[in-house]
Amino acid sequence: xxxxxxxxxxxxxxxxxxxxVYFGFGEGWKEGxxxxxxxxxxxxxxxxxxxxxxxxxxxxxxxxTDLEEVKRFLIDExxxxxxLHGKWLKREMKIPKGVLTSIPEAGHPDKGVKKEGVILVxxxxxxxxxxxxxxxxxxxxxxxxxxxxxxxYRRGCVNFDELIGSWKKWxxxxxxxxx
Numbered sequence: 001x002x003x004x005x006x007x008x009x010x011x012x013x014x015x016x017x018x019x020x021v022y023f024g025f026g027e028g029w030k031e032g033x034x035x036x037x038x039x040x041x042x043x044x045x046x047x048x049x050x051x052x053x054x055x056x057x058x059x060x061x062x063x064x065t066d067l068e069e070v071k072r073f074l075i076d077e078x079x080x081x082x083x084l085h086g087k088w089l090k091r092e093m094k095i096p097k098g099v100l101t102s103i104p105e106a107g108h109p110d111k112g113v114k115k116e117g118v119i120l121v122x123x124x125x126x127x128x129x130x131x132x133x134x135x136x137x138x139x140x141x142x143x144x145x146x147x148x149x150x151x152x153y154r155r156g157c158v159n160f161d162e163l164i165g166s167w168k169k170w171x172x173x174x175x176x177x178x179x
């Protein structure tokens with residue numbers, strides 16, 4: 001791990017668990033939102049406002065020309081934009097291709113990739129998703145850090161599809177949940 005990342009851990013900007021390193025401040029993110037989403041999902045076995053309005057941008061490791069520089073870029077961006085936050089896998093793993101239901105497919109790893117890691121950037125609306133997707137993709141491509149022409153995205157957590165069906169059918173694809 002680069003020395004500068006060690007300092008960010010000390011400052012509380014980065015934190016980790018067994019599988020993930022989390023980055024960013026997440027201003028506007030309600031603490032306990034994920035816990036509440038899981039609780040409602042298990043209770044009702046149907047999509048709720050939390051998972052419907054939780055959009056994740058996916059940046060696959062194999063699509064990056066320099067993974068450590070991509071992480072630095074995202075950290076720098078999240079310092080400028082305190083609503084930008086996400087996480088990256090600590091190690092690559094085998095990802096069954098059937099689990100990759102995000103769109104567009106142009107953002108997925110190449111077919112020959114056997115093991116993969118991912119960086120997820122959280123957003124809370126379609127508007128925020130599209131703005132951050134454009135800004136991140138443009139910045140990465142301008143710096144020569146990203147090989148693909150697109151970032152893929154999805155709603156909610158990937159394991160929710162097994163519980164409540166395809167995320168593409170949870171709610172209108174062009175609308176956020178509103179009460």
